[in-house]
Amino acid sequence: MSSVFDTTRRRSLPPQGVAEFKEIFGTRFVTSGAVCAHYGRDESPYPECPPDAVVFPRDADEVAQAVRLCNQYRVPIVPFGAGSSLEGHVLPIEGGITLSMTEMNQIIAVQPEDFTITVQPGVTRTQVNDALRDTGLFFPIDPGADASIGGMAATRASGTNAVRYGTMRENVVSLKVVTANGEVIRTSSRARKSSAGYDLTRLFVGSEGTLGVIVEVTLRIYPRPEAVTAAVCNFPTLADAVRSVVEIMQTGTAIARIEFMDERAVGAVNRHSRLELAETPLLLFEFHGSAGGVREQAEVVREITRDHGGSGFTWAENPEDRARLWAARHQSHFAGLQLRPGARSVATDVCVPISKLVDCVTQTVEDLKSAEFPFTIVGHVGDGNFHVQMLIDPDSRKEWQAAEAINHRLVHRAIGMEGTCSGEHGVGIHKIEFLKAEHGVAGVELMRLLKHAYDPYNIFNPGKVLAWDA
Template identity: 85%
Template sequence: MNSGFANLPRRSLPEQGVAEFREAFGDRFVTAEAVRRHHSRDESPYPECLPDAVVFPHDEAEVAHAVRLCDRYRVPIVPFGVGSSLEGHVLPIEGGITLSMAGMDRIIALQPEDFTVTVQPGVTRTQVNDALRDTGLFFPIDPGADASIGGMAATRASGTNAVRYGTMRENVVSLKVVTASGEIIRTGSRARKSSAGYDLTRLFVGSEGTLGVIVEATLRVYPRPEAVTAAVCSFPDLADAVQAVVDIMQSGIAIARIEFMDQRAVRAVNRHSRLGLPETPLLLFEFHGSASGVQEQAGIVREITGDHGGSGFDWAEKPEDRARLWAARHQSHFAGLQLRPGARSIATDVCVPISRLVDCVTQTVADLESVDFPYTIVGHVGDGNFHVQMLIDPDSPTEWQEAESINRSLVHRAIGMEGTCSGEHGVGIHKMEFLQAEHGAAGLELMRVLKHAYDPHNIFNPGKVVAWDAQS
């Protein structure tokens, strides 16, 4: 596939800049090809794009120094968490420095009495929950991959629990960020609310490393529910399953998770995770609350699914059974890849108002009936978010173009339904062309003004989210 990266000008450090980085970071300024290659791609379909060097900072002061050096020499700097992003976010398409946050993996403070935890950006979501295990609290944002907190904040991630607990937008209390001048700012306090000035926290959450580098995050955490149970329900066809979701959400039930998989996705996870789920469209549910509340919620949901042809409302009450079921759902991306060994995945990510979900999904399926490559559909459909995973031959321009045509049609359909081009993956490179359709020319220009103001030399993850020049 032709990414066009080869045609972009690269901005590399001069010899003096290399010497200053080596003096500051020693053997943590790495130019070895194997390390650069490891940081040259994410889970997007784009080909690898090597940085000139990878820097491994230990603390916020070192990040600030690296940013100051890059700003002095007008060289790009691209933060890298674990590389699980799906839209080309971490690709250093103009060269420069990749800033690996792997060494900034410390839990800074647990504040259980305030329901917050403060961490460095390289901490992963499972590490947060491991640290909280003895407090009776948990961090609910669960995008599937064991992503880093810095990356999750930068992409405004969400996942299977978003229908009840929200996304990173609702669950980041405050941040520390390094600006283009190398200053370290705090975007807010740990107070539960504030009316003091602009909401800088929300500006950096979702900025994808284009406005600054996140070096600390304070997160909202929640009491672990008294009772948790999960269930699986199969449906004769896709439309019935999706309509059941709409009715469940409109009933006002405080369900914790509600996930959809089409029959192709079920087939893939059966093979990958050695499950025996019926290979028809299905919904996965999880209920949180008191023992009696969970039973009441599940009973109402069972009635609604039955009205739409749902069958086999099978329970998974033991923690190990629930864990196995949700692990299979989280691994659906990699399970899907096994349907076509050697394929690359193009994953869509639209979100629409729940009342338009049935139309959006069924029209998308109609589009997919004409393609020759394998695909699966999964979704956090409780909040109107679903994904098509298209498995293309990376050496076939025809399949790439066909998949992009499907994606383009789906995105414009979602926007036309007052939805969004991305519910959780973010923009990166892949979704840039859709922002004007979603936000309008004036909205996109305001984003560009912010980019120029926050990053006057265009060093922070250039070529992502919004083009530097209006004509680009």
């Protein structure tokens, strides 16, 4: 694992640069070992990799000043939101400055008539919904962690609601971004559509901090549904559960969430969240709409699951019960870690066309049966996306290699099925090598040309998404 951290590539600020940062940021330019260590970790299995310093900007102008200095001195700058990334996205593997967004946490404007809200990048998804509580609107994108909006935009995050509401790609209306020369640009207006020029918003959404620093995000928000209900259904096998999902999606049933957990994940969630779910493969459903529409949707789903061996179709109509159930699902990553105390999680995800989902999941389970370490499988299977969590001894090279071999086979299996190496985690460090298989040499070279044009001195989160050199 440590081979990704080539110390010969580290670039540090010279004394003059340190003095200039201190003059601008004062005590918000921090070189403390403890603080730098905190910003040298995320939820990936990679070892600690601290930056040389951490800067805490409060507005776009301060970010622009920090970027200009890093560009002047050719020093890396890595934005850091909540640190919940799973693929090493925020690790400063070439040294330099980490830009903590924790103090850029203001709600800038709520525009309920236009169904938009504008926030600073350090605002979390729960803060957004707290700000919307009295408007009758909500923001539906919900990755497992309480991630920052800037990080969610940078990684093109999604979550359990993606099957109905889409991902960050569909729900970011506009961005403000600081470019390598320290200019602040707006990628688009707040209009619901535009045919004016290149789609810069979509270029920065998913760029993982490698093309610029996001300093403001305008999001699409939605009316809260009239009626919401959730249900749980157990299955004898994983394949039965996944076949149910495929048939449900093929009927066109308007469902808000379909989540899968294998029996290991269910057991972990039961212990972590003190639930009493039957420990077999299960599906979690949520239905949004009118009271009558919700009942109709649920009845269609109940019949399909019954045809595939589903049982115990139980309801969670009470808001508190629903919230507890979904909170447990969101905590499945941390629940899984408790299956092997002291382990590190090698997490991976893929996404395939829904018609290929059964084959991809069942072949992956067969592959995992030979693993000598615990694992769980969960998924936002309504859109063909599922996750594997492998719990390895951080000191065991053998287990790391075994987990990586399983990950390689899973990714190439998904790409061979016309899927993708990542449905929502992103590339980070972990999946750089798979881009050529997915996009081809010419596609990756076009991405590299964009990187070189936007960031000629390779200061923005270097070593992520793709290699600087061919």
